[in-house]
Amino acid sequence: MLTYEPDDTLAHRLDPRAKLAVQIGFATTALAHTTIPALAVLSLLTAGILYSTRVHLIRTLVAFRFALAILVIAPLIAALTLGPTWIDWADGQASLQASYRVVLILLVSAAYVRSTPIRHSRAAIQRTIPGKPGQLLGIGIALVFRFLPVIQRDITTIRDAMAARLGTERSALERASTLGIRSLARAFERADRLSLALQARCFAWNPTLPPLAFSRRDWGVLVFALALGLTAVL
Structure with missing residues (x-):
């Protein structure tokens, strides 16, 4: 990871x-x-x-x-x-x-x-690129760094669950399609939860970043x- x-x-x-x-x-x-x-x-x-x-x-x-x-x-x-x-x-x-x-x-x-x-990466981008573009890019980088490991763990969990249910005996196409559909569904669920969490925490465009x-x-x-x-x- x-x-x-x-x-x-x-x-x-x-x-x-x-x-x-x-x-x-x-x-x-x-x-x-x-x-x-x-x-x-x-x-x-x-x-x-x-x-x-x-x-x-x-x-x-x-x-x-x-x-x-x-x-x-x-x-x-x-x-x-x-x-x-x-x-x-x-x-x-x-x-x-x-x-x-x-x-x-x-x-x-x-x-x-x-x-x-992650906070240092966001601070570096926002202080290099001024204004809203820098804030938007910094937020995007921070969310990607936090979101990708979670998605990767979800994909691993789905693959292990398929293997536990003898999914390895299915064809490669069926395994790939099942993994892709389940992973996308889990990603959208994560995105919805992330949106609610940001709203609940009064998400700020310009928080206090590390010096x-x-x-x-x-x-x-x-x-x-x-x-x-x-x-x-x-």
Whole structure:
């Protein structure tokens, strides 16, 4: 489960705006550079980020297993051609490299989620983007971070219940449709309850957010993020 975990790592002590800058710089660079040497450097950088935030690689990959399944299938589909030789290795390799870049971006985003409280993410967005747009985006980010883990637990509960009722003996299509319908119904129920909870708590557009301040190490991280983003155009 990808959620914030209190800790005393360097990433936990950084300003969330600096960490968001690193996210943007890394994603920009990963999408711009497609060569194998560049992917090797990005892999080492990702490993360093995961180590600095104490993110468990295997548990993170398990949490992203549904996205990873799609990323694994994509190169196989891209390599298939209609006619001899039936397999285009060049297309498959290009798709595989693209999928690998997405995996790196997901791992870096997992490091951000683990090291940043939701309220700090909202504060960073609202203080970077002024006015109502920033407030709306900050609220949306906060709700997504709180809502997704709940939905993920609901999907796991539904799948376990199906397995307990011998649902694994049904066809794959029937299992997928049942899981999808039940999950959507549970998501809508959660959304209705969330709406009532917000009204009951006198939801405010501009609550008191935690104070944010750049330290010397935050400026260093920000410079690193800018340099990382500039590599995309070099």
